[in-house]
Amino acid sequence: MTGGSALPFGGSLGVWLAIVLIGLATYGFRLSFIYLFGRIDEVPPRIKRPLRYVPPAVLAALVLPDLVTIRPSVAATLVDERLIAGAVAGVIAWRTENVMATIGAGMATLWLFRFVVFA
Secondary structure (H helix, E strand, O other), X not given: OOOOOEOOOOOEXXXXXXXXXXXXXXXXXXXXXXXXXXXOOOOOHHHHHHHOOHHHHHHHHHHHHHHOOOOOOHHHHHOOHHHHHHHHHHHHHHHHOOHHHHHHHHHHHHHHHHHHHOO
């Protein structure tokens, strides 16, 4: 055998050690926040201010790759039904600040372009 000592699942000791250590570090990091915020009454404003930007940043990271695609040309990218529906949903969200209206308008626009306009 090469590559270190073998474990029952076919991995080397170093790989399994790294998996366990990374898992423990992740668990400890998450537990520290639970422990910390369980012991204080109020989240300090210095911490609360940046935390306001976490949900929009996560949403953008999840949604943006599906909206912006790499097409052979800029024109093909701009007429992609997902980008158009995302833009409509963004405008509705900005104007109404209503989640259901945003989802409804975005989905209606996507379905309209996917099944009627570009069919």
